[in-house]
Amino acid sequence: MLAVDLPYWAQSLLRVLGGTVAVLLPAGTIxxxxxxxxxxxxxxxxxxxxxxxxxSMQLFAEVGKWLQKEDLAPDGADxxxxxxxxxxxxxxxxxxxxVVPFGPDAYFTNFDAxxxxxxxxxxxxxLGILMAGWSSANKYSLLGGLRAAGQLIAYELPMVLAVxxxxxxxxxxxxxxxxxxxxxxSIFGWDGLGNPYILTQFIGFxxxxxxxxxxxxxTPFDMPIAESELVSGYMTEYSGxxxxxxxxxxxxxxxxFSLIAxxxxxxxxxxxxxxxxxxATTGSVDNWMNVAGPIIMITxxxxxxxxxxxxxxxxxxxxxxxxxxxxxxxxIPVSLLNIMLTAILKxxx
Numbered sequence: 001m002l003a004v005d006l007p008y009w010a011q012s013l014l015r016v017l018g019g020t021v022a023v024l025l026p027a028g029t030i031x032x033x034x035x036x037x038x039x040x041x042x043x044x045x046x047x048x049x050x051x052x053x054x055x056s057m058q059l060f061a062e063v064g065k066w067l068q069k070e071d072l073a074p075d076g077a078d079x080x081x082x083x084x085x086x087x088x089x090x091x092x093x094x095x096x097x098x099v100v101p102f103g104p105d106a107y108f109t110n111f112d113a114x115x116x117x118x119x120x121x122x123x124x125x126x127l128g129i130l131m132a133g134w135s136s137a138n139k140y141s142l143l144g145g146l147r148a149a150g151q152l153i154a155y156e157l158p159m160v161l162a163v164x165x166x167x168x169x170x171x172x173x174x175x176x177x178x179x180x181x182x183x184x185x186s187i188f189g190w191d192g193l194g195n196p197y198i199l200t201q202f203i204g205f206x207x208x209x210x211x212x213x214x215x216x217x218x219t220p221f222d223m224p225i226a227e228s229e230l231v232s233g234y235m236t237e238y239s240g241x242x243x244x245x246x247x248x249x250x251x252x253x254x255x256x257f258s259l260i261a262x263x264x265x266x267x268x269x270x271x272x273x274x275x276x277x278x279x280a281t282t283g284s285v286d287n288w289m290n291v292a293g294p295i296i297m298i299t300x301x302x303x304x305x306x307x308x309x310x311x312x313x314x315x316x317x318x319x320x321x322x323x324x325x326x327x328x329x330x331x332i333p334v335s336l337l338n339i340m341l342t343a344i345l346k347x348x349x
Contacts, residue, residue: 015108022097026255026301027248032059033302034309035251042313066247069240076137077237085135086238086245088128093252095121100259101176103269103293104285115173118260119160122215125253126152129224132246133234144233147320148224151214154327155221159211161335165204165342166197166264175260179268180285194272198265200345203338205265207331209304212257213311214327216250220315223323254308255301262300269293 006014036058040047048055073079099114099121101107111117126149133145170178178197185195198205214221225233235246262268269289318326 019094019097019108022100022102023093023252023256024248026259026298026305027252028059029302030251030255030305030309032056034306038306038309039313063244066244067241069243071240071242072237074137074237078135078137081131081135082237083242085128085132086242086249088131089125090245090249090252092121092124092128093249093256095124096253097256097259099175100256100263100297101179101269101293102297103290104176105287106269106290106293107176110176111174113173114175115163115167115178115264118175119156119163122159122257123152123156125215125249129234132238136234136237138237140231141234141236144224144226144236148217148234151217151221151224151323154324155211155214155331158207158327158331158335159215161332161339162201162204162207162211163264165201165335165338168339168342168346169197169200175263175268179263179270182267183270183273191272191274194267194270194274196265196267201265201338201342203334204342205261207335207338208261208264209307210331212254212261213308214323215257216254216308218254218308218312220311220318221323222317223320226317254305258301258304258308259297261304262297266300266304268300269297271296 032055036047036055046055048058051057051061073082096118098108099111099118101110129148129152130145133141133143133148136142166178167173170181172178172181182196183194185191187193187195187199193199217224225235235243238246270285270293273285
């Protein structure tokens with residue numbers, strides 16, 4: 001009702017503000033909870049404790065520090081491309097969150113081909129990383145950019161194939177309809193849990209999360225920024241605000257991919273409609289789910305982000321040949337097998 005009363009420019013402004021919150025708030029939460037605290041406790045230390053209660057203001061101190069640093073560029077760099085690269089990476093994250101539904105009416109866009117859009121937009125960050133590596137006039141950066149391009153291309157394929165199983169089972173590429181189907185369907189006639197696709201697509205879920213780990217260049221897939229070999233890879237020459245943009249994009253993308261995984265495999269913003277929130281007479285979801293939906297999504301996002309960060313803090317780095325072999329010889333064949341089994345079961349049942 002509010003969207004009908006507001007003029008188009010006001011709706012657009014609200015969408016921009018909402019998208020900014022949906023990107024920056026998860027990024028800051030992930031950094032504080034997991035990078036500052038969980039990693040510290042895993043290493044038997046407290047982490048930041050001075051800035052604010054339990055170090056809760058440390059993130060603002062870090063951002064302030066990076067904003068004060070001088071924005072430098074190498075003499076031999078292609079300065080226009082060099083400055084555009086972090087923007088391209090960060091913009092891809094904002095474009096990615098635009099397709100995520102947070103409630104029955106709480107969404108930025110409602111594309112019928114939302115899955116296709118999501119997979120297409122997620123690859124834009126590869127261009128930004130290549131731009132950063134090439135334009136820096138640094139051999140470490142160039143090697144990091146080339147490694148990142150090879151890695152991201154290799155792991156986008158299993159990600160696409162993992163999502164295909166969900167599309168086949170749901171019969172749609174609309175993310176909103178995928179959420180509704182998971183919460184309204186039943187398992188062998190029992191609708192107590194709905195039909196979250198993690199139960200039937202657990203192989204696809206595992207492949208998707210591994211591919212996300214690689215897309216984020218998080219350990220054990222951090223070859224593009226391997227500090228012991230490439231200093232910081234494609235980010236070696238960046239400082240100040242532009243380095244901060246890469247940092248924000250990394251953790252914001254982790255949050256957005258976790259949101260997408262919760263939509264595809266965990267029922268998204270909904271709870272099983274047999275519990276509450278579903279009006280059987282009108283076949284619609286109660287309006288209060290527009291308030292509860294974002295809370296449910298954030299909860300699921302934090303759980304999945306915790307898995308991503310736990311893997312990052314626990315496993316050693318792959319060699320480059322191991323990384324490529326794992327994608328082409330393990331993940332892609334298994335994802336193709338998953339698609340075949342899903343298609344057979346879809347026809348049979």
